[in-house]
Amino acid sequence: MRSRTPAPLSTSAPGTEALPRAGGVAIDAAVAEAAADWFTRWHAGGFTTAEQARWRRWHDAHADHARAWQHLQSITGALPGLNAGGLGYRVLHGAPASAARRRLLGVAAGVGAAVGAGWMAARTPQWQQIAADYRSGPGERRQFQLPDGTVLLLGTRSAVALHFTATERRVRLLQGQALFTTGHPQGALGALPFVVETAEGHVRALGTRFTVHQHDGLTQVAVLEGAVEVHAADAPPGTLPLRLDAGQATSFERMRALPPSAAGEREVAWSRGQLWVDNQRLDDFLAELGRYRSGWLRVDPAVAGLRFSGVFPVGAVDGQADADAILSMLPNSLPVQVRWRTRWWVVVEAATGR
Known part of the structure; x- marks a missing residue:
């Protein structure tokens, strides 16, 4: 939970129109x-x-x-x-x-x-x-079967809403990450389209198994089996959708999608109950780990740029991740110490005497 206290904002102050x-x-x-x-x-x-x-x-x-x-x-x-x-x-x-x-x-x-x-x-x-129609809490991975037979696996702090009609199956990823293994119900025109919508656009499945991760201003997609089509919401008229085949991944914003790249372990490790770290900055790692626990997790700027690699377990499906146990392991790999000021307020800082 954030603790910053702002100055009061005027109702007419420039740039406040989009604020709550x-x-x-x-x-x-x-x-x-x-x-x-x-x-x-x-x-x-x-x-x-x-x-x-x-x-x-x-x-x-x-x-x-x-x-x-x-x-x-x-x-x-x-x-x-x-x-x-x-x-x-x-x-x-x-x-x-x-x-x-x-x-x-x-x-x-x-x-x-x-x-x-x-x-x-x-x-x-x-x-x-x-x-949401389906959701997971901090540190949870939860699996569901949708009405059409699609298997949905949600990562930590994730939520989706369904909008199924006679002609389309549409899922809105409200937050977090999801792995879809699609089913194949038949409609009047054949197999009903399966579409995952995010803030940046949508992904259409072509009989497949794939992950979608909603970030702030960015969506990541990785295909494990089959293929998908990626549509950026505000792409120029006439822009063709980007096709991803098994083993490929991309990121897209509202205006464009990046060219396909090889899907890495980091994109799919969460679905196996792992946090995969490959030469990652400490502050980026803690930002991701913070999604697995409640409260405020802060890193001292003096150690934020430290890099490390490793694989950390985050629990079985329908289990609870022990993010604090992972925090306790950090001093074994990095010159840092972890301070629990309260249950909800944790700071990672430089180790004393090093």
Whole structure:
């Protein structure tokens, strides 16, 4: 969870139009993310006295924190039974995802909170998790069978939403990474197209097994079997889709896709329960490892550029990764030490005396 406290933002300040808003005032995206994280943990139940004290300190530290928290309460408070005890949230969270999504979005629209719901949908992984049909939490890999027979494997902190019709099977990757092994139902025109949509475009399967990873502003695709076609959302008119065959991978932005390259272990190792590190910077590795745990994971700039290689286990399907155990192993390979200031706040810094 991020802890940066911004200066207040004016509603008319340049460049704030895309920021989330609460109480009519633009809120820094990091504050919105932190508020949603606290809100999810609070309503999930099991909040200890110490965690409540930390939440109170965060809430009282800045007016924007309190405003963001109040905004979340105003959106979700209309749901029957949703109260500080968290019972209503747990009931909603445990309901079938599509039903929960319809209830939550329907109530938000009904109370005139569409703007607030849009903020959460666009800005917070927590909201994307609630809005998803299938999801995984920090450190989890989960496997599902979709209604058409496709096998879906989700990596850590991942979420997808389905839109299946009589003519197309469309899956929206809301966040994280997924491995698809497609099924082949028949429609009126033959095999129904299977399309995975991301923020940068979409991937059409051609009878295949492939992975898709949603990054910030970038999508990665790797094909294990068969082939796919990659379509960048804002490619120039007349641009042909990029075909990837088994053993190939690419990355694409909204305007273009990069030429195919050989799919490496790093793209697919997660599906086998591994983090594959090949001469990787420490800060890049910790950014990925941070997806496997809750809380704030920081690296001292003095050691951020250290490089290393290795393979780290992240658990079996439907199991829980022990990211803290991986953190504890780092001093065996690098001149660093790991400091747990709290359960949620970890810093990797230079080892003393080296």
